[in-house]
Amino acid sequence: MDTIYIKDLEVFANHGVYPEENKLGQKFVISADLSVDVRMAGLTDELEYSVNYGEVSHTIQDFLQKHTFKLIEAAAEGLAAELFCRYPLIRALRLEIQKPWAPVGLPLRTVSVEIRRSRHTVYIALGSNMGDKMAYLKxxxxxxxxxxxxxxxxxxxxxxxxxxxVTEQDEFLNGVLEMETLLTPQELLAQLHRIEAEANRERILRWGPRTLDLDILLYDQEVIDTEELHIPHIDLQNRDFVLVPLSQIAPWVRHPVLNRTIEQLRRELDG
Incomplete structure (x- = not known):
């Protein structure tokens, strides 16, 4: 991936824990590294295939001047979300906000916070076998x-x-979707549980009937094994109700542990 650099942009804004910082304001220095595929821009000489760094610079200034944060950590997080929202060609970014001469009671040149954020491709399985199944999934x-x-x-x-x-229950309606998200796997899992709860999902019997079941199948090429989260989803390769719809929208995606594509796994399961 290519990179567009914006270095040491100076913005006067009002951020800080102390009331006088929010009232009087001070200078902040921002640097941003934007991961953008600029191949087509280079071949065509057309700006529509890239990101206008001048426009981005003004977006940074406008955001930091229109909002007030106690922490530069919060300012950086909010600014990153704003840049991703406004500029869909940005795939990832590194963002640094410096606060020169921060009031710490000691002589220092600057303090800063640097964050790195990126868009993630996620595949989520959906299932229902109670009530209006189609309505729950939609x-x-x-x-x-x-x-x-x-x-x-x-x-x-x-x-x-x-x-x-558990086979003594009604048949399921299953599907898979592809989404792009800035959420971490843990944040996404919490949101899935919230959506399930809003559909009156009850966790009484493992593999039992449910109004709505949402599972993270793949998150980029991450491999995660914690007490509450397993990615890739456990036993993915043996579940036709997952592999069939997943192969419909992403047959070329490769399982990060088994190193085989979804289409290969589906064919192997079919025998």
Missing amino acids: EAVEKLSKLPGSSVKKVSDFIRTEPYG
Whole structure:
């Protein structure tokens, strides 16, 4: 990925823990490294294929002057979200906010906070086998599309499948969607649990009936194993109700542990 650099942009703004900082204001120095694919811009000499660094610089100034934060950590987080929202070609960024001569009671040149943020591609499985199954799934897609810093890119067909694990229950309606998000895996998991709870999901019996089931299948090429979160999703390669819709929207995506594409895994499961 290519990079556009904005270095040492000076902005006078009002951020700080102390009331006088918010009232009087001071100079802040901002640097941003923007990861953007500028290949087409280089070949065509057209700005529409890149990001206007002058416009970005004004966006940085406007955001920091229109908002007041106690912490430069919060200012950096908010500014990063604003840049991702306004400029969809930015895939990742490094953002540093310096606060020269911060009032710490000691002589110093500057303090600063640096953050790195990026867009993530996530695949989420959806399932329901209680009540109005289609309505539950469609509502989940709508709520996922409205998560902060997120957008739904593709949704598979919803397919009817036999129950997995506990077989004495109604058939499921299953699907998979692809989304892009700024949320971390843990933040996303919390949002999925919230959406399930709003659909009156009850966790009584493992693999039992449920109004709505949302699972993170893949998060970029991350491998995560914690007490509450496993990515890639456990047993993904043995679940046709996941592989069939996932192969419909992302057959080329590679399982980060098994090193085989989703389409290969689906064919292997079919025998």
